[in-house]
Amino acid sequence: MTAYDPNNPFAKILRGEFPCAKVYENDHVLAFLDIMPRVAGHTLVIPKAPARNILDITEEDYLHVGRAVRTIARAAKTAFAADGITVQQFNEHAGGQMVFHLHVHIMPRHNGDSLLPPASRKEDPKVLEENAAKLIAALKG
Template identity: 35%
Template sequence: MPGEVNRDDSCLFCAIVAGTIPSTRVDEDERTVSFMDINPATDGHLLVVPRAHAVDLTDITPEDLAACALTAQRLARRQLDVLGADGVNLLNCTGEAAWQSVFHFHLHVVPRYAGDPERDGLSLPWLPSPGDPDRIAATGRRLQGGADG
């Protein structure tokens, strides 16, 4: 691919992008590389990463974020069409408290298979339930017009 990109020599995903660590690649373009997750939640679970190192969602450039989102969309369609998935979850984890374990921005593109525990044993990590309306509104007001860095 043309041009050099920023890399972190200690980053697992930078090594995968560079080809110094093996992976099962499914897609790549000028800005992104996509490969199968070696710890899959479901059959067909893959990752989309930018070629340029970015620690997380707060660090990635808008251009690379857009490229990753478009790649994830294209691959989600492929999971539905090729794998016969019934749905797809898209997940990003930013920070250790949010389950980020590799500190190179990545999107998990996770195909879902309704009623097929052999292919899909993933379940929600929380049970959605109504929140306190006043607390929701107060938190929303705090976020309105906040600093965007």
């Protein structure tokens, strides 16, 4: 298996070298809005531990990711008045992975909507801020 690259974009976000629209953070995970969302509220959850994907993350670190995914999914359903939630996670090139730091996509969905193609457009930072505020409010209850 290829080694973890500490210069991947998500590692740079964790180190504060790249900005993000953060919605949730604890000692083990960070959740932030995707800058190229497929739907409004498209959020990524990443472990703080260096893990290329599900094939090399420790069980303990993966459990932290799973808990955060559940927390964010529930908040996203509320924040965006969604009818459902799509959760996706890709591994290695053949599996569709594009950034090689484990990440889970959480996308609020509405009946009859369609996902935009992956990486098809960059969202306006103001819209990301507004959507982050909605998610943060829903997380606070």
